[in-house]
Amino acid sequence: DTAVSQTPKYLVTQMGNDKSIKCEQNLGHDTMYWYKQDSKKFLKIMFSYNNKELIINETVPNRFSPKSPDKAHLNLHINSLELGDSAVYFCASSHGGYVTEAFFGQGTRLTVV
Amino acid sequence: TQLLEQSPQFLSIQEGENLTVYCNSSSVFSSLQWYRQEPGEGPVLLVTVVTGGEVKKLKRLTFQFGDARKDSSLHITAAQPGDTGLYLCAGHFGGGTSYGKLTFGQGTILTVHP
Numbered sequence: 709d710t711a712v713s714q715t716p717k718y719l720v721t722q723m724g725n726d727k728s729i730k731c732e733q734n735l736g737h738d739t740m741y742w743y744k745q746d747s748k749k750f751l752k753i754m755f756s757y758n759n760k761e762l763i764i765n766e767t768v769p770n771r772f773s774p775k776s777p778d779k780a781h782l783n784l785h786i787n788s789l790e791l792g793d794s795a796v797y798f799c800a801s802s803h804g805g806y807v808t809e810a811f812f813g814q815g816t817r818l819t820v821v
Numbered sequence: 822t823q824l825l826e827q828s829p830q831f832l833s834i835q836e837g838e839n840l841t842v843y844c845n846s847s848s849v850f851s852s853l854q855w856y857r858q859e860p861g862e863g864p865v866l867l868v869t870v871v872t873g874g875e876v877k878k879l880k881r882l883t884f885q886f887g888d889a890r891k892d893s894s895l896h897i898t899a900a901q902p903g904d905t906g907l908y909l910c911a912g913h914f915g916g917g918t919s920y921g922k923l924t925f926g927q928g929t930i931l932t933v934h935p
Contacts, residue, residue, distance in 0.1 A: 712863070749907055751864070751925040764922050798863050807852040807871055808913050808923055812863030 711735050714799045714813035721789055722821055729784045729816045731799030737811070739763075739804035740782040742774060745796040745815070757782055758804050789820045827910055827926030834900055835934050842895045842929045844910035849890045851913050854923070858907040867895075900933045907931075 714731040721727050733740060741764075742754040756764035757776040771787040782799060796817050800810040826845045834840055844853070852871045856864035868877050870886035870893060877884045881904075883896040897904055907930050911923040 749858075749928045749930070751909065751911075751928075753922055753924075756922060800863070807869065809854060809866050809869055810864075810911075810923060811866070814861070814863050 712799055712801055712811050712813040714797075714816055716816060717814060718817050718819075720819045720821065723789055723791060725789050726785070726787045727789060727818070728786070729797055729799075729818075731782045731784070731813060733780055733799075733801040733811070735801055735811060737801035737803055738779055739802050739808075740776065740779075741800040741802075741810065742782065742784050743798040743800060743812075745798060747795070751798070755782075755784075786818075789818075791820050794818055794820045825910060825912055825924055825926040827929060829929060830927060831930050831932075833932045833934070836901055837899050838933075840897050840900055840931070842908055842910075842931075843892070844894070844912075844926050845892045846912060847891065848914055850886075850893075851890075853886060853890075853893050853910060853912045855884055855893070855895050856909040856911060858909060858928075864907075864909055897931075900931075902933045902935050905931055905933050 712733045739758045741756045743751050744754055745751045754766055754768050755774045760776045773785045776782045796815045798815045799813040802808050802810045828843050854869045855867045857867055858864040868884045873888045873890045875886040881898045885894045907928050909928045910926040
């Protein structure tokens with residue numbers, strides 16, 4: 709049983725297109741996240757939702773819009789894709805709080821050409 | 822902005838050698854985790870440390886949390902090729918709007934040669 713699953717695993721698209729990445733967790737966690745990992749392997753938080761409510765929104769372009777239909781799902785929609793958006797995007801979940809142990813999905817490698 | 826400095830960035834060693842990876846910050850962590858990431862996979866949690874001075878062991882891996890809770894280290898004894906991977910420290914700095922937010926270090930790419 710996959711704990712945090714995201715689709716698709718690979719996404720190749722042209723500049724200017726709009727794309728979505730989906731994430732689901734079956735761990736019963738109340739907090740979900742989107743992280744971006746760049747080509748140097750640096751992992752940076754983008755968004756965090758707690759019980760479907762946005763609680764962390766780092767400095768991310770407005771072209772990125774997360775949506776959480778329920779506690780188990782967090783999707784990421786990206787408009788007008790740019791070359792610099794190419795990265796690996798990870799979904800994660802946790803119980804939240806100040807001793808946070810995150811469980812990550814396998815990642816979506818986005819390549820914008 | 823809280824930053825985590827992780828070093829070294831790259832480590833290439835022979836099987837059987839020992840190694841240490843460091844994670845430092847100028848701010849106090851409320852908790853710190855170490856993760857390991859393999860190619861094509863997401864990071865997987867190895868350990869969480871919360872108390873200053875805490876030491877945790879996981880087989881050949883020893884994790885230490887500094888007394889002031891501003892630094893941590895990961896020591897691997899007698900490294901094996903299966904230890905090869907990306908090691909990431911991640912800290913939570915606590916308080917207010919940082920709820921659930923992990924700040925990651927730059928990562929250490931470890932290669933253990935047979």
